[in-house]
Amino acid sequence: MSIKFVCSCGKRLRARDEMASRRSVCPRCGALVGIPSREAPARGAPAGPLSPAERVRSRRVVPRTDSFPGELVVADLAPVSQAADALAAVPPAVPLNPDAVEPPAPPRPKRTYFRRGQLETWWFHCLLYPMRAFVLILGLAVGLTLVTGATVLLIPELFELRTQPWWHAAICSAYLVIPLVAGGYACAALDCVLAAGITGQAAYLAWPGRNIGEALAGSGRWLICFLAGPVFLVAVIVAFWMYCGDLLLFDWFIVAELGVVTVGYWLFVLASVGMSGGLTGVHPFQVIDLVHRLGYRSAVVAVLAAAFAGAHAWLGLTALDGVHRGASGWVWLFAAWFSALFWAVFIFRLLGVWCHRARICRP
């Protein structure tokens, strides 16, 4: 048999018998919960903990006893139900003192609002995080727009370096460092968002700031995570797209499902590295452990991330094509980068929070 009880946030919980009278953590809100005991705490009190339905019916009848574990008694915060007939069906408990005063009615439970600085409890709470980081995302989008647009416009010029002396080519190729640094900084910013979620940190926004070393370290982690597995899947996708000719519907399905696997695996490698605190997280077994612990949430994240990545890749490529034609391409490119960064921050925050919950609930 299992012990059923309700957390203060309203989440219905169940624990094994051997966990009675112990403490645990609510998987939804992360708060500590006390698991009630099956034994009757005092003579005259109801035997064992009540089911949620029983608790509703006996809300104004069951007295509080000091032997109940902690203040987190169901009667305090269970959903309010004023069905008088339900109450009438339950025989009243016999008080120890016939002249005892009936204890006051428990206060109405408060609704669980999401407050700033509090770790997100629902998935849509994570949408507030990119809104808080609006200025950061705006700045990154502007920078990446300028860098990527300038890079594609200068690519034909770089091919003229083929006949130049090697030192001349090396100096001109130094320009390529700029887009790498810009991209690396964006990767590091997302890495910070993921790490903040994994550690359960919600009081302030995490970003690399002016710490270029941190930015380079973050981009290095991303690169290593990419090379640890997704690089092979990306090679398969690119080779398939290059040589399949005109894509049929089945071909598009193949590209889509390979994209989901690639993007999802890359995300989980990053999360695994974040949770392990080092590069040992790139081991496929650790990644699989994380995916198994997340359960269905891993599939949700993978599909969401792949869908967003694919849509924004298409938008970005269309915008880059437009950059060659006029100013409207630049506007579209900025919109693509801004939207991509916004949803990337949301997904990384969501993944980080879910990893945080999964780590706390780890047996």
Next chain:
Amino acid sequence: MKRPYLVWYVLALVLALAPAGFRVLLWPGLKQHAADAAMVRAGETLFTHVWKEKDALSPSGDGLGPVYNATSCVACHRQPAIGGSGGLQHNVTTFVVKPQKPGDKTREGVVHAFATRFQETLAQVDAMLPPVARPTLAQLVAGLPRADGHCLAPSFPRNVHVSQRNTPALYGARLIDELPERVIIGRERLEQIKFGLQPAQGENAPVGRVNRLANGKVGRFGWKAQSASLSDFVQAACANELGLGNPGQAQPRPLSAPNYQPPGLDLTQEQCDQLTAFCASLPAPVERLGSPGFGRKMAEEGKSLFAAVGCADCHTPDLGPIQGIYSDLLLHRMGQTLEGGGSYGAPPPPVPDVSPGEGPLPDEWRTPPLWGVADSPPYLHDGRAQTLEEAIRLHAGQAKRAADMFGKLTTGEKNELIAFLQTLRAP
């Protein structure tokens, strides 16, 4: 730590990759030409046959003509041997007349050099043009330093463009015909990625595009990549160059007799297949670097320069399974100076089958394969360049950057590059 669920995740990864592997197995491979010696011999007979009006080999049709450019295939395709290229005297004159009034359609076609009846002249293209029957290249292209006629083009109306086509060599046609379409499409995508998604319609980078025909196929034969297969190319040439109507392409109607109806087809499908089989039997050109020595070293240096200068961006050495073709078979914009509209577009059913507005632009040309280039002068689409160096200098549009880089080479480096091109010989 035991992970009993590990097997399921590995299985899931295998299932994720399985559709891609299954699809790869279904990709169309090389289109194999069945080598039939009898068909090839019969095709060679037809290729060298000198056609005449009411020819015995075409009992159902009118034989040669009534309008034609040559009396046999080998009359043009003979340099340096049967199946090769042709000289300036065998150039085909094409025209494009753009509409001047709303509702008018673009007219394009060929001004045939000869006729059994209904001789064609430029005046039949447009009343403002002189009645010249066989215009020379110098009469159509300004600035050519030759004495075979002063240029007439400046006096042409603005909506009329007349250009010429030089006879291409047919060597290696089987390899091109067998190439899967996905290889050509893959090359197009590679060039788009390589040059940062530069548009193919621009002239800033050598980004080519596939010529999509109206039936959805990819063009690969002809100066404008207007034919999707060797069979289509052969049938179109028979009809338009020799006036031999066949099941794939009807013979053109004379400009002065648009209502002319031939009594029947001049060639049967079997005869067309025999001609195609012979063309497919022609060997591919070879790269002859020569014996080790100074000449070979020059050629090898020139080969490196060929890639460094940017020639290999379009004249890519290998295309899929074809080694040494030096072409990407894509359309590239070559600049206003190398414009040339017109095609085998006269009614009946046109080849190329191009929807209006979607065909190659006047300055778009398929990258000609450079294999055998040393034995196929003159060069460019109309043969205006007598030497390889002159041909490189005349490259414009998307190729201008490479032409400028060639111009900046030293004399010795230029000689090395030309020496390399001279190693690309006909079989």
